[in-house]
Amino acid sequence: MKQVKRNILLNPGPATTTDTVKNAMVVSDICPRELEFGELTLSVRNDLIKAAYGEKNHTCVMLTSSGTGGVEACLTSVIPHDKKVLILNNGAYGERMQKICDAYSVGHVDYNQEWGFPLDLNAVEKLLQEHLGEISHLAFIHHETTVGILNPLTEISALSQKYKVETIVDAMSSFAGMMIDVEKDNIHYLVSSSNKCIQGMAGISFVIANTKSLLKTGEIKARNFYFNLLENHLYLERNKQFLFTPPVQTLYALRQAVTEYFEEGPKNRFARYASMYEIMKKKVRELGFEFLIEEKYHAKLLTAIMDPKSPDYSFNEMHDYLFERGFTIYPGKVGNKNTFRLSNIGAIYPKDIEDFLKVFEEYLRIKKII
Ligand SMILES: Cc1ncc(COP(=O)(O)O)c(C=O)c1O
Known part of the structure; x- marks a missing residue:
């Protein structure tokens, strides 16, 4: 193969x-x-x-x-x-x-x-x-x-x-x-x-x-x-x-x-996706980000996150840093609210999300965004 x-x-x-x-x-x-x-x-x-x-x-x-x-x-x-x-x-x-x-x-x-x-x-x-x-x-x-x-x-x-x-x-x-x-x-x-x-x-x-x-x-x-x-x-x-x-x-x-x-079985797939959402949500919140929509309405398949307020933040630069390391994130603008989106679907697993979050945090700290 x-x-x-x-x-x-x-x-x-x-x-x-x-x-x-x-x-x-x-x-x-x-x-x-x-x-x-x-x-x-x-x-x-x-x-x-x-x-x-x-x-x-x-x-x-x-x-x-x-x-x-x-x-x-x-x-x-x-x-x-x-x-x-x-x-x-x-x-x-x-x-x-x-x-x-x-x-x-x-x-x-x-x-x-x-x-x-x-x-x-x-x-x-x-x-x-x-x-x-x-x-x-x-x-x-x-x-x-x-x-x-x-x-x-x-x-x-x-x-x-x-x-x-x-x-x-x-x-x-x-x-x-x-x-x-x-x-x-x-x-x-x-x-x-x-x-x-x-x-x-x-x-x-x-x-x-x-x-x-x-x-x-x-x-x-x-x-x-x-x-x-x-x-x-x-x-x-x-x-x-x-x-x-x-x-x-x-x-x-x-x-x-x-x-x-x-x-895999439908139940296991649903549980895998939901577990990746939980890992992501917890860490993103710890890092100080806010969600676009109230948590009780989250589908747990994609999370829209408000852009950080730091003047040093650039979605494109963050995207490129992550992309070079194998992770693709997605932009999003809703009305006048700027967001970026993290989805947790596909053939990815909790370990991938943990790896992503490490690189994500590393970038935010290097750029002094958090
Ligand atoms: C809910 C929903 N409907 C429709 C579409 C459009 O699908 P496509 O881009 O494959 O045409 C998308 C794409 O992400 C979607 O998420």
């Missing part, structure tokens, strides 16, 4: 991958219309459904795109022309959903909350009442990666059940990193991608869809082509092939990543 230099990515995906996932891409060339590749495709699809606990009523549509493509496919495929989607926005990815709907003239009602703050579910319920009969879907971000806030999946999906609307969840940076059960949580469409908590390579987005709901979208006159969810689903069902050319090697890597997910 080829060994490659290991980088610890603390950006919120694409995340660090294992060597076995990297090496899974080195395979013989194959035409993706071959049955062998079709079987691989179906095995990955079925395991993604299993990872979402959706074997009973859900299917999964995989698309060649980054995560945004999956969100775009969903929003432009499932909302009837005479209905609207209620979009909950408390970060950049909620706002992106609104922009996608604008681009395709998909009707939407917006609930906008200042970024970094929790959703006010009373206000959301009021909107559902005000637009009764008009709204067919409720869309939101589970882990709003802009700030690291966890939006309350169970409570929101209870509201969608109460008002008989379908639920669309962007679980890009939470799927396979924390417990999500599409059946119990009443999720009609869950979107995620290959390069975050599932620990594969970038290039595949997927929508875990309630099969009945998806089949019903056949009644909607299509607004899209490449990204039509139902067409992509039906083609794979009938032909055991992707509708369009898939990213062949990325799929092999995803096969390996999904295998490693089940080998």
Whole structure:
């Protein structure tokens, strides 16, 4: 197996991958219309459904795109022309959903909350009442990666059940990193991608869809082509092939990543991620930093940290110091608040976080920032 230099990515995906996932891409060339590749495709699809606990009523549509493509496919495929989607926005990815709907003239009602703050579910319920009969879907971000806030999946999906609307969840940076059960949580469409908590390579987005709901979208006159969810689903069902050319090697890597997910076990993965968050949070607080959002709302997958007040602080310089030593951190600006972000997803372990924190502290002391 080829060994490659290991980088610890603390950006919120694409995340660090294992060597076995990297090496899974080195395979013989194959035409993706071959049955062998079709079987691989179906095995990955079925395991993604299993990872979402959706074997009973859900299917999964995989698309060649980054995560945004999956969100775009969903929003432009499932909302009837005479209905609207209620979009909950408390970060950049909620706002992106609104922009996608604008681009395709998909009707939407917006609930906008200042970024970094929790959703006010009373206000959301009021909107559902005000637009009764008009709204067919409720869309939101589970882990709003802009700030690291966890939006309350169970409570929101209870509201969608109460008002008989379908639920669309962007679980890009939470799927396979924390417990999500599409059946119990009443999720009609869950979107995620290959390069975050599932620990594969970038290039595949997927929508875990309630099969009945998806089949019903056949009644909607299509607004899209490449990204039509139902067409992509039906083609794979009938032909055991992707509708369009898939990213062949990325799929092999995803096969390996999904295998490693089940080998580690969902509970162990969630616990590993949460333990890395705890180590990071404790040390960062000891070093005197403040968090952007209140701790009780942290998703424990990413922490947004307020920039230090020292005049000697420069994110870029800190980034470069850490990068040269194998650690990648991520910038962040929320309104007029400057933050940097530390994520704890991917094939990284508590020891990596401890090593990172040593180098981080060393830099802060050298520069007299703390
Ligand atoms: C919650 C969420 N939604 C959507 C996206 C967009 O994904 P991509 O950059 O892969 O298009 C991201 C990316 O980080 C995300 O965190």
